[in-house]
Amino acid sequence: MNTPAQYPPAVSSAGLPGGNASGALPVITAAAVSQSAFELLPPDLGKWREGNEDVEGVWHFDSGLPGKHVMLTALVHGNELCGAWALKGLLEAELRPQHGRLTLAFCNLEAFDRFNPANPDAARFVDEDLNRQWSDARINVGDSSERRRAAQLRPYVARADWLLDIHSMHEPCAPLLLIGTHSRNLALARALHSPEHVVMDTGHTDGVRMRDYGRFGLPDGDAPGTRSLLIECGFHGDPASRAVAQDQCVRFLSLSRAIEEDELESLLPGWKLPDAPRQWVLEVSGAVVAKSDAFRFNAPYTGLEVIEKAGTVIGNNDGQPVTTPHDDCVLVMPSARHARKGVTVVRFARRRPL
Numbered sequence: 001m002n003t004p005a006q007y008p009p010a011v012s013s014a015g016l017p018g019g020n021a022s023g024a025l026p027v028i029t030a031a032a033v034s035q036s037a038f039e040l041l042p043p044d045l046g047k048w049r050e051g052n053e054d055v056e057g058v059w060h061f062d063s064g065l066p067g068k069h070v071m072l073t074a075l076v077h078g079n080e081l082c083g084a085w086a087l088k089g090l091l092e093a094e095l096r097p098q099h100g101r102l103t104l105a106f107c108n109l110e111a112f113d114r115f116n117p118a119n120p121d122a123a124r125f126v127d128e129d130l131n132r133q134w135s136d137a138r139i140n141v142g143d144s145s146e147r148r149r150a151a152q153l154r155p156y157v158a159r160a161d162w163l164l165d166i167h168s169m170h171e172p173c174a175p176l177l178l179i180g181t182h183s184r185n186l187a188l189a190r191a192l193h194s195p196e197h198v199v200m201d202t203g204h205t206d207g208v209r210m211r212d213y214g215r216f217g218l219p220d221g222d223a224p225g226t227r228s229l230l231i232e233c234g235f236h237g238d239p240a241s242r243a244v245a246q247d248q249c250v251r252f253l254s255l256s257r258a259i260e261e262d263e264l265e266s267l268l269p270g271w272k273l274p275d276a277p278r279q280w281v282l283e284v285s286g287a288v289v290a291k292s293d294a295f296r297f298n299a300p301y302t303g304l305e306v307i308e309k310a311g312t313v314i315g316n317n318d319g320q321p322v323t324t325p326h327d328d329c330v331l332v333m334p335s336a337r338h339a340r341k342g343v344t345v346v347r348f349a350r351r352r353p354l
Contacts (some may be wrong), residue, residue: 038117038237043085048092049106055152057106059091063258067100068225070258071160072249073153074104076131076167076210078111078123082233082241083166086249093267097258103156110145120236121170121337131165132207158214163228164252165211166245168236170335173303175244176282178230180212184220186281188227190354192251193275195231195244197304198354199332199347201284206342227256232333247273282332282349286325291318295339301346305331314346324348 051058057075072090074083087104096102106112108130115123127144134157139150157163169176175195179185181202189198203212209230216228229252233244250271254261265272297315307314307329314331315322325348334346 038120040081040085040237040239040242041117042081042112042115043088045084045088045106048088049109051106055156057109058153058156059104060101060156061096061103062101063097063099065099067097067258068161068256069101069103069159070097070162070253070256071103071105071156071164072252073107073163073165073210074245075109075112076107076165077125077129078108078113079115079120079236080166080168081115081236082168082245084112085242086166086245089246089268089271090249095253095259095264095267098260098263100161100256100258102253102258103160105153105156107153108146108149110149117237124338129207131167131209132204134208134210134213138207153210154213157210161225161227162252162256163211163216163226164248165209165228165230166233166248167230168233168238168241169303169333170236170337171302171333172235172238173232173333175234175241176232176303176333177248178211178232180217180228182220184224185227185229186354188229188255190279191255192248193279194247194251194273196276196278197280197282199282199284199349201287201332201347201349204344205287205289206344243273246271279354280351281354282330282351284332284347284349285329287344287347288315288317288322290336290339290343290345291320291341293340294318295336295345297334297336297346301331301334303331303333305334306351307331322346326350 049057053060074087111123111125128146130146133147133150139147142148176197176199177189177195178199179189203209211228211230215223215226231248234241250264253259295317307324310324310326312324313321330349330351332347332349336345339345
């Protein structure tokens with residue numbers, strides 16, 4: 001039997017597990033991971049949940065000068081708190097665009113209102129996953145809380161040129177930047193210099209993500225001015241995820257030229273973390289979609305494990321063994337917490353330096 005392995009347990013620039021200092025790609029035996037405590041408390045949004053638009057939770061600012069329309073989103077899932085902390089911090093700092101326009105959106109407030117640290121998974125959504133509803137056909141039906149909320153947010157997403165969607169993960173894992181498959185987003189990930197791990201993937205079989213909606217999903221030649229990134233900042237309940245969210249916000253805003261770097265440093269001191277020592281591209285080669293809620297992994301995988309040999313059994317999908325499709329296979333965001341028919345429970349990837 002092949003032994004599952006992980007990136008060496010060195011510490012990345014964000015103080016989270018990453019690679020080793022030499023940049024080599026060895027593999028080592030993975031240790032069992034215990035259930036992590038939920039230590040990040042929900043922010044009190046107070047007046048910030050009202051917004052300054054006709055849509056609750058949406059803030060929009062116009063510099064009056066030419067530039068990009070930049071949008072930062074949080075709480076697409078109600079139990080992913082790090083982005084809400086970051087957006088609240090931006091609003092408290094009275095951050096305003098110096099060029100173009102800036103939209104900040106607390107997305108699924110109804111789910112967020114259900115948050116209970118004793119059962120955080122229950123606040124992920126109300127009726128269905130908001131981040132699988134981003135096709136006009138689904139949104140127009142409007143037959144769920146999330147589809148109605150997507151309809152409210154759609155005009156802002158459709159108008160945005162650059163989108164940063166802030167998330168966190170079910171399991172403890174180093175931050176991941178999900179960029180889709182377009183080279184324009186890969187170039188932006190390289191320019192950000194963080195996080196260490198960049199995921200190229202096509203999305204999910206059970207629906208379209210916000211970051212793939214409209215112009216963001218078009219080929220490079222058809223939408224050259226757009227960029228859309230989804231940052232997974234770490235485990236939902238880890239306070240370090242808040243720092244990652246803050247760091248990604250200032251990097252994204254600076255590169256968009258919506259706000260100059262010296263202004264960001266003045267208003268948000270300490271938000272920018274050191275650059276990643278290096279960056280890896282994880283090119284998704286396949287995914288496993290659960291057949292039912294009976295899906296199980298055969299080890300406590302949390303993400304970035306490297307499975308040395310093709311054909312290694314890593315789980316059971318309703319009686320069918322799940323095996324790795326190639327050598328040196330990286331597991332991306334493995335989790336059976338929300339396993340049910342049609343849900344992606346793990347993605348397989350090949351890795352290379354960025």
